[in-house]
Amino acid sequence: MNDSQYFDGLETREPELRERDLFAKLPAQIENAQQNAPAFTRLLHGCSASDITSRSALAQLPVLRKSELLDLQRASRPFGGLATTPLKSVRRVFASPGPIYEPEADKEDYWRLGRALYAAGFRAGDVVHNTFSYHFTPAGMMLESGASAIGCAVFPAGVGQTELQVRTIADLKPSGYIGTPSFLKIIVQKARELNSDISSLKKALVGGEALPASLRADINECGIAVLQCYATADVGLIGYESDAQEGLIIDEQIIVEIVRPGTNEPVPDGEVGEVVVTTFNETYPLIRFGTGDLSATMSGASPCGRTNMRIKGWMGRADQTTKVKGMFIHPEQVQEVTKRHAQIKRARLVVENDGTSDLITLKCECTEESGTLAGAIADSIREVCKLRGTAEFVEKGSLPNDGKVIDDVRTYE
Numbered sequence: 001m002n003d004s005q006y007f008d009g010l011e012t013r014e015p016e017l018r019e020r021d022l023f024a025k026l027p028a029q030i031e032n033a034q035q036n037a038p039a040f041t042r043l044l045h046g047c048s049a050s051d052i053t054s055r056s057a058l059a060q061l062p063v064l065r066k067s068e069l070l071d072l073q074r075a076s077r078p079f080g081g082l083a084t085t086p087l088k089s090v091r092r093v094f095a096s097p098g099p100i101y102e103p104e105a106d107k108e109d110y111w112r113l114g115r116a117l118y119a120a121g122f123r124a125g126d127v128v129h130n131t132f133s134y135h136f137t138p139a140g141m142m143l144e145s146g147a148s149a150i151g152c153a154v155f156p157a158g159v160g161q162t163e164l165q166v167r168t169i170a171d172l173k174p175s176g177y178i179g180t181p182s183f184l185k186i187i188v189q190k191a192r193e194l195n196s197d198i199s200s201l202k203k204a205l206v207g208g209e210a211l212p213a214s215l216r217a218d219i220n221e222c223g224i225a226v227l228q229c230y231a232t233a234d235v236g237l238i239g240y241e242s243d244a245q246e247g248l249i250i251d252e253q254i255i256v257e258i259v260r261p262g263t264n265e266p267v268p269d270g271e272v273g274e275v276v277v278t279t280f281n282e283t284y285p286l287i288r289f290g291t292g293d294l295s296a297t298m299s300g301a302s303p304c305g306r307t308n309m310r311i312k313g314w315m316g317r318a319d320q321t322t323k324v325k326g327m328f329i330h331p332e333q334v335q336e337v338t339k340r341h342a343q344i345k346r347a348r349l350v351v352e353n354d355g356t357s358d359l360i361t362l363k364c365e366c367t368e369e370s371g372t373l374a375g376a377i378a379d380s381i382r383e384v385c386k387l388r389g390t391a392e393f394v395e396k397g398s399l400p401n402d403g404k405v406i407d408d409v410r411t412y413e
Contacts, residue, residue: 007118010252011306018308022255023053025280032084033285039072039081040287055266058288059257063264063276065290066234067319069100079103083284090283094138096233102138105283111138111236112253113146116229119242119249119306120205122176124151129169129201131157131179131187132208138233139208143178146237152176159183162190166198173200181206181215181226188222205229210314230314232291234284235277239311244303247310254279256309258297259290261318261405262331272296272403274318275311292318294403320406324351324358329385331405334362337380343367344377346399349389351408358410360389369393 006012013021030049033040043062052058072080078087078101087093090103091110104110122128128147134140134156144154155172157165159179165187177184184204191198204219204226211228219226227241230248238256239248250256257266258273267273275291294317298310321330329349338344346365351358362377377391 002118002124005304006306007115008252011115011249011308013307015301015307015309018252023055023058026052026058026255026278029278029280029282029285030287032282033287036084037082037285038076040285042081044287055255055257058255058278059259059264059266061264061288063259063274063288063290064286065319066100066292069234070098073098073101077101079284082286085283092138092141094141094233095136096138100233102233103284104138104141105281107283109145109149110281111142111145111231112251113143113229113231113237114149115146115251116231116237116240117143117146117150117152117178117205119240120176120227120229121203121225121243122147122150122152122205126150126152126176127172127174128152128154128176128178129157129165129172129174130154131159131165131177131183134158142231142233142236143205147178162186163194166191166194166196169198169201170196175200175202177201177204177206177224179204179206180208181211181219181228182209184219184224184226185215188219188224199223203227207231228313230293235279235286235289235291236281238275238277238291239313242302242304242306246302247298248313249302249304249306249310250308252308256311257288258295258311260331260335261294261320261403262333263335264288265335269297269299270401272315272401274403290318294318296401296403315403318403320404320408322351322406322408324360324387327386329360329387329406333384334405336384337362337377338364340380340384341366341373341377343373345396348399348404349406351406351410353410360385360387361392362389363392363394363399365396365399366393 027049091106092104094102132139207229229240231237237251255278257276261274275293279286294315295311301307334349338347343366350361374391381389
């Protein structure tokens with residue numbers, strides 16, 4: 001039995017050692033993807049795997065965004081050429097909305113959720129009430145496999161049937177809850193209505209939705225310590241909370257970058273951007289996978305003693321594509337406009353309506369300002385976006401740090 005406060009020694013490594021270890025094994029994973037996953041054979045054509053040994057080198061590879069998975073999988077069922085093994089060789093297959101199909105290989109704690117559960121206080125011998133769905137999507141099995149790896153007994157409750165959930169908790173007296181925070185609050189309220197004793201619940205690991213401070217406080221008042229994790233069906237665990245409750249600590253088995261939405265380029269530390277993950281999963285070797293979620297890095301290490309990088313948690317969605325006058329404008333087009341003008345340091349395209357027609361304005365923080373530059377930027381907008389727009393110079397540091405490249409502020413009565 002592990003009596004440490006940490007899941008393993010990886011969590012307290014010197015950051016420089018962690019970085020060396022991850023990038024020492026990255027070339028083999030890239031080579032695995034190139035040789036055994038047909039989609040990556042195409043996507044990484046011309047890439048020398050042995051050269052990808054640093055963050056700067058990794059940043060030269062294209063980002064594969066979640067929005068592209070549908071097209072890849074429609075063209076090549078079931079996994080879009082991204083898996084290294086055929087369907088018959090995996091243990092389970094799940095489906096997320098789309099549908100997007102995800103493989104699960106025959107490996108203990110395949111999604112690596114054990115680390116998040118351990119940080120939330122789950123230990124061998126605990127009985128766990130798991131209310132994540134077991135139907136179609138992998139959420140239920142993702143958490144069950146992590147709990148089983150720790151040595152917990154799991155009741156696969158799934159979603160819904162609140163009265164039955166309460167009765168089962170009262171009968172089995174589990175010490176832990178797994179599921180969404182809002183459903184936990186519903187269960188607690190139903191238990192009060194039924195005068196049922198569910199006081200055995202002392203801890204919870206939640207995910208799948210935001211955990212506002214007010215909701216956390218409500219749950220804590222019931223005697224349940226609640227922490228959260230961030231995971232996706234594609235890559236598994238990305239980040240998890242410790243009892244310090246200061247950001248989400250990145251999992252030890254992945255590389256996370258924060259990139260400017262719609263581009264391949266990492267943003268400066270602390271700036272909001274899209275969460276991009278590179279995995280070391282041999283079966284489903286996602287390289288620079290854009291989750292579509294926004295977040296930002298946090299400086300320093302967690303007070304809990306874990307030394308991996310931290311992110312602020314979920315801060316919105318990165319896909320900001322919008323339609324103006326029948327034409328789609330994509331974040332990568334905005335980036336193309338800004339790249340044409342070295343004077344632009346930060347920019348966002350604002351879409352509004354003056355009551356009669358749509359207007360687009362590129363608000364720019366620039367090193368210099370002039371009418372000539374404004375005209376040149378307007379020309380670039382027309383050439384790249386195929387729409388007329390204007391440039392507006394704004395004070396340096398005035399654009400919000402919210403990850404938005406396109407801000408659609410139109411309202412319709």
